[in-house]
Amino acid sequence: DSGVTQTPKHLITATGQRVTLRCSPRSGDLSVYWYQQSLDQGLQFLIQYYNGEERAKGNILERFSAQQFPDLHSELNLSSLELGDSALYFCASSPGTSGSLETQYFGPGTRLLVL
């Protein structure tokens, strides 16, 4: 158990809908990262927040947005969902800003299926 929690575990929704994925980092970690994993694209970095502020951005679609709250939990919002958004979404956390120099602790993931 990494100490990172994600809810929900599974999500089934329809095209055009909007969903919110939630992540609670390990106790004491200030950085939260979001990744998308699909069979054809592998594990793709979406965005990082550090202590409430956006720190780094990957190839995150404009339909997707994220935020980190004062209690450090984070939410990833996916809107106007398309079939291709079906994937595993992982949240990870680390103590500081330089995640590349640190271990990133991954949560169990949210499996999203868009029908």
Next chain:
Amino acid sequence: SQKIEQNSEALNIQEGKTATLTCNYTNYSPAYLQWYRQDPGRGPVFLLLIRENEKEKRKERLKVTFDTTLKQSLFHITASQPADSATYLCALASSYNQGGKLIFGQGTELSVKP
């Protein structure tokens, strides 16, 4: 464009042998490289980190090498066990101020037979 390639085919080895996994990259100058293990349906688990100025790193039965000239990292598991069966991911990070951005390879599936 930047590209990371890992052994595309699954690796099948006998218990007790050494497994060697490869991570090659192009059009990228990573300062740090990490290896993760991922079991089906679960999140990746960090194994080892190696910096560009380090040639080799070891942790118990694991060994990682990093050759910036060849643009390659090798990941070795010695005395492999069936419990080592999993997908192994390499991830690269730039030395520039990019926060925690990691670029992951597609992963290599390792199967250790008893």
